[in-house]
Amino acid sequence: MAFWKSLFNNSANAIAPSSKTQSEEETLLKTGETKQESKILFSTTRSIDLYELEELCDAVGWSRRPLRKVRKAMQHSFLVVSMWEERGANRRLIGFARATSDHAFNATIWDVVVHPKAQGKGLGKALMNYMIKRLRQEDISNITLFADAGVVEFYNRLGFVPDPEGIKAMFWYPE
């Protein structure tokens, strides 16, 4: 049984994950310093507009990818987590991560992104801890990822060990 399964909603470019478990939303952080209270919300079920996701990925300088393939990748990910900033009736996608998995032993986390304006507040850490919690709830024992050199230290602080026992990340390149 898939923990996370995506469905299309009426909008052609929105991905609306559905889940058999009840509410998959969680409000983790609230800040009320300004006139209107802002809150940060994590979800595995909320519909994600692909253009909004692309805008988020553009903001951190990622290469553009065909939306058709992004949609397919999300549909076939085991877990997709979105992070939102809500202020009154407005909400904005400020973070994203997903994981592939065999639903039994292994999960591999891909495409972790936090909007530059939301960085430096512990939100990347909160997003990753939310991912880990969800994967552990699904009894996945081996949580893995491939980290660029610049973020190894970030993941290390979250409990990820680089190249443990001499294990290497290997990427295939055509000859």
Place this chain on the structure above:
Amino acid sequence: MAFWKSLFNNSANAIAPSSKTQSEEETLLKTGETKQESKILFSTTRSIDLYELEELCDAVGWSRRPLRKVRKAMQHSFLVVSMWEERGANRRLIGFARATSDHAFNATIWDVVVHPKAQGKGLGKALMNYMIKRLRQEDISNITLFADAGVVEFYNRLGFVPDPEGIKAMFWYPE
């Protein structure tokens, strides 16, 4: 659309992958030195008995895993390849590998195993080349794996680069 989708056949402990493409079998090697010709066959569709797979994994000294979870992992793998030795009417499972994937960008190869008696004949290389070919046919551009120190050189010869551009394999361990 899933490239590889597993189904149970009548035997409770056999996994019979099914595929929308026609024949997924391929005979790559033939040896006819002995009285009866033996051939090596690769398949993405052939039914795999879980006890026979366990015997193969035992032969290389892997820790045992619950068959229930092995079955689930195979069902949710994107690609499962089995390698068989056939001699007349007899056939024997001598190799196995599988990959998880988002069906769009990434695939990660797991559980690559070749029976000790079949090693040293280039069959591990043939098995991996078959995996790579299948993944490339499905338009997967990023083929990855986590390699134990002892097999880094083996995969390197197949075109896998260890820790490219400083990318690290990271594994999460509970605090």
